[in-house]
Amino acid sequence: LQERLAGIYEKAGKKDEAKKVWQAFVAQSKDPGISSRYAEALYRLGDVNAALAEFKKAEETDTMSGGVNFALRRGQILLDTGKKDEAKAIFEKIAATAKEDWWKNEAKRKITEIENIGKTPKIEPMAGAAASPAPVAIAQPTPAAMAQPVAEVKQIAVEAKETVRK
Numbered sequence: 001l002q003e004r005l006a007g008i009y010e011k012a013g014k015k016d017e018a019k020k021v022w023q024a025f026v027a028q029s030k031d032p033g034i035s036s037r038y039a040e041a042l043y044r045l046g047d048v049n050a051a052l053a054e055f056k057k058a059e060e061t062d063t064m065s066g067g068v069n070f071a072l073r074r075g076q077i078l079l080d081t082g083k084k085d086e087a088k089a090i091f092e093k094i095a096a097t098a099k100e101d102w103w104k105n106e107a108k109r110k111i112t113e114i115e116n117i118g119k120t121p122k123i124e125p126m127a128g129a130a131a132s133p134a135p136v137a138i139a140q141p142t143p144a145a146m147a148q149p150v151a152e153v154k155q156i157a158v159e160a161k162e163t164v165r166k
Contacts, residue, residue: 003034006041015045032058036070048081068094068103075110088114 002025009018022038029035039054055074059067075090091114094107 003037010041010045018045019047026054030061032062032067032070035061036073039070039073043077048077052077065103066099068098068100072103072106072110075107079110079114084114084117 002021006018006021006025009015009021018041022041026034026038035054035058039051039058042048042051042054052074055070055077059070059074061067062070071090071094075087075094078084078087078090088111091107091110095104095111098104098107
């Protein structure tokens with residue numbers, strides 16, 4: 001109920017009221033999932049630093065997965081806000097310490113994504129393919145060729161009007 005009320009305030013543009021409801025809700029719970037939902041709301045409301053702090057809190061209190069999913073989200077927010085070195089450090093820690101291969105692979109994928117920022121991908125021609133294709137001329141319709149479909153559409157419109165009149 002509180003989460004829903006916070007969402008209503010958020011949609012109404014009442015950021016302070018939404019934050020107050022979320023804060024009361026989070027204070028009643030030690031569930032890292034609730035903290036992460038609050039963090040997402042903070043991020044949507046534009047409070048990036050508070051969102052990062054709340055994700056860190058969720059990460060530290062998560063006993064199920066060791067906080068890896070919250071760390072990944074924190075890294076993504078850092079990346080989205082241009083803090084790629086901080087994001088990369090988080091992803092490198094996950095890649096080195098996560099227990100599940102999925103988490104490790106996701107972190108490695110993010111590291112590669114960061115390393116490729118600003119690089120132009122190199123495109124190699126296929127084996128046996130010409131270095132560059134020959135230009136293709138595209139025929140432009142003549143005014144006479146374009147007039148025929150226009151005349152047909154006009155005739156259909158006339159017939160439709162006559163059908164409606166009957």
